Amino acid sequence: MSVSGNGLHTGAPVSITLKPAPENSGYIFVRTDLDNFEIPASVEYISHCSYATTLMRRGVVLSTCEHLLSALRGCGIDNCFVEIDSIELPIMDGSSEDFIRLIEQAGITQQDAPRRFFRVLKEVKIKEGDRKMSIEPSEKFEVECLIDFKHPFINKQKMHYVAENGSFRREIASARTFGFTQEIEMLRKANLARGGSLDNAIVLTSEGMLNETPLRFDDEFVRHKVLDIIGDLALLGMPIKGKVIAEKSGHSVHAQLMSKLLKTENAWEIVQS
Numbered sequence: 001m002s003v004s005g006n007g008l009h010t011g012a013p014v015s016i017t018l019k020p021a022p023e024n025s026g027y028i029f030v031r032t033d034l035d036n037f038e039i040p041a042s043v044e045y046i047s048h049c050s051y052a053t054t055l056m057r058r059g060v061v062l063s064t065c066e067h068l069l070s071a072l073r074g075c076g077i078d079n080c081f082v083e084i085d086s087i088e089l090p091i092m093d094g095s096s097e098d099f100i101r102l103i104e105q106a107g108i109t110q111q112d113a114p115r116r117f118f119r120v121l122k123e124v125k126i127k128e129g130d131r132k133m134s135i136e137p138s139e140k141f142e143v144e145c146l147i148d149f150k151h152p153f154i155n156k157q158k159m160h161y162v163a164e165n166g167s168f169r170r171e172i173a174s175a176r177t178f179g180f181t182q183e184i185e186m187l188r189k190a191n192l193a194r195g196g197s198l199d200n201a202i203v204l205t206s207e208g209m210l211n212e213t214p215l216r217f218d219d220e221f222v223r224h225k226v227l228d229i230i231g232d233l234a235l236l237g238m239p240i241k242g243k244v245i246a247e248k249s250g251h252s253v254h255a256q257l258m259s260k261l262l263k264t265e266n267a268w269e270i271v272q273s
């Protein structure tokens, strides 16, 4: 099954195709425009994460992978090849909804191997100014997220997400990315957000928003933040048993937490069920 769109930052047209992958292979991006060069979705290939999460292996880049990874993880998929013919995933409507539809059309196959989980054994924290993030043991995957933006539509929003029967699809998948007009001008000057439009983001002015269609949820903003966290943490390579607590976090904080977690002795184990 395939879907086409444009990259948010490059604006370039791009198509992706999802294909089944063997047990225990995780998610693997395949650059069909570069002789099927493979970039596994793994923490070790995170290259930078200023406005989106970018992977790089041997100089080959794959950008803005978080919304697709979130959809795969949110649908309970553990192994998948993602064929892509350009440098950046398509932004679609700024959420994970089209990717969910793609996965549902393709169908999900049960595999024989026991399912592996990344189980958190002790708390690991990161603090960077007023941005905080931690992960602690839990038998489920949970995300407790707080954001705080001085804007009449946002201010403080808090959400506690628990991954269970369809909760991703209901509560998270359709929440769109958002940006502020000033920030978008800056990005444009830096030659980024070239594919950005009101069709793929909520664009906030100082008092309101430019979009004429209503928000999908009153707290769509914090829901999108949870979507990003699920997508970035998918780079740990398997479903997680643990609880994430995030306060004003962003892609780079997510990356720092994962690398600290992986390096901390006795903080995690891989279990089968």
Ligand SMILES: [Zn+2]
Pocket (backbone or CB within 6 Å): 066, 067, 177, 224, 228
């Ligand atoms: Zn996002």
